[in-house]
Amino acid sequence: MSTKNVKSPKGILIAIGGAVDKGSHLDSDNSDGTMDQFLEIGILKRMLEELVGKTNRIEIITTASMIPEEVGENYIKAFERLGCTNVGVMHIKEREDTLNPEYLKRIEATEGVLMTGGNQLRLTTIFGGTDILAVMLRRYEKEKFVFAGTSAGAMAMSSTMIYSGTGSESLLKGEVKMSRGLGFIEDVIFDSHFIKRGRFGRLCQSVASNPISVGIGLGEDTGLLIAKGDHMEAIGSGLVTIVEGDQIKYTNVAAIEDGAPISIENLTVHILSHEHSYIFSEKRMERSK
Numbered sequence: 001m002s003t004k005n006v007k008s009p010k011g012i013l014i015a016i017g018g019a020v021d022k023g024s025h026l027d028s029d030n031s032d033g034t035m036d037q038f039l040e041i042g043i044l045k046r047m048l049e050e051l052v053g054k055t056n057r058i059e060i061i062t063t064a065s066m067i068p069e070e071v072g073e074n075y076i077k078a079f080e081r082l083g084c085t086n087v088g089v090m091h092i093k094e095r096e097d098t099l100n101p102e103y104l105k106r107i108e109a110t111e112g113v114l115m116t117g118g119n120q121l122r123l124t125t126i127f128g129g130t131d132i133l134a135v136m137l138r139r140y141e142k143e144k145f146v147f148a149g150t151s152a153g154a155m156a157m158s159s160t161m162i163y164s165g166t167g168s169e170s171l172l173k174g175e176v177k178m179s180r181g182l183g184f185i186e187d188v189i190f191d192s193h194f195i196k197r198g199r200f201g202r203l204c205q206s207v208a209s210n211p212i213s214v215g216i217g218l219g220e221d222t223g224l225l226i227a228k229g230d231h232m233e234a235i236g237s238g239l240v241t242i243v244e245g246d247q248i249k250y251t252n253v254a255a256i257e258d259g260a261p262i263s264i265e266n267l268t269v270h271i272l273s274h275e276h277s278y279i280f281s282e283k284r285m286e287r288s289k
Contacts, residue, residue: 011140011147012050013184013226016043017218017238018117018151018192043223043236045082050225052144053111060089063126064118064152068093071116098130107135117151117192121163124156124181133182140184147184151192156181158188160213162206170202174258178206185229187213188280194241195219203243208253208264211245214280224272230280233288234272242278242285244268 048056060075062068072089079087088110090103097103107113113136115123127133139145149157161181170176178189189210191203194217203215218224219238226232234240250265270285272278277288 009141011145014148015154016150016223051111057110058112059110112146115149115153120152120156157184207245215243217241232278240272242270
């Protein structure tokens with residue numbers, strides 16, 4: 001198998017499967033998630049460990065959520081329990097809010113950003129093409145900057161984003177809707193709440209339609225820590241599902257009408273759990289060191 005060329009940014013991405021935000025949104029209602037569950041598996045603690053500056057400053061962006069104040073307060077309390085009190089919340093609710101010079105200054109100064117769950121299409125329509133997004137992308141490329149996202153925040157990270165599609169109908173052509181994401185990583189498609197909400201078919205259709213991309217299904221209570229845009233370490237208590245499409249021998253997805261069932265031959269699937277990693281450039285698993 002040929003080696004894949006990937007960029008090598010200096011920053012860290014942490015894509016999280018969800019189960020935190022209790023707000024109502026397009027990706028999942030997260031009604032069964034609790035903050036205590038999340039703290040027990042240590043993903044937020046791992047985020048703190050990856051910060052390399054002097055202040056441990058984190059900015060929480062609640063744009064995706066329908067209950068931003070509640071969600072922001074939950075995260076502040078969570079980080080306080082982990083010993084970090086230097087946390088800010090940005091309630092960017094409209095595109096015009098991104099023009100606030102205070103927000104831009106805070107993004108320039110923070111060591112890490114966490115985008116919460118909610119509706120991922122709100123993230124791309126509000127942040128796409130803005131100076132705030134440009135600063136985050138630049139800092140991720142050039143600095144030891146940590147960018148994390150949970151649920152919708154994770155799904156929006158990549159260049160290609162799923163924004164709609166139910167688990168039950170996701171292997172019928174046209175039932176999965178995709179758009180441009182925020183662009184922190186290329187040739188990846190993230191899906192969240194992956195196992196509990198039966199989204200395997202949704203990710204398979206996404207990869208069959210974009211076989212250059214690697215599909216990454218994030219279970220709840222689970223994250224993927226991505227270093228140098230290449231080394232992807234499973235963190236948390238659940239599973240990460242990797243779906244590769246470059247070895248597909250046949251699919252009828254281009255030939256059938258919308259609503260017809262999809263066939264795919266020779267899709268490659270890997271399952272990662274804690275202490276295991278996936279090397280994106282080589283498309284292989286390894287035990288984490």
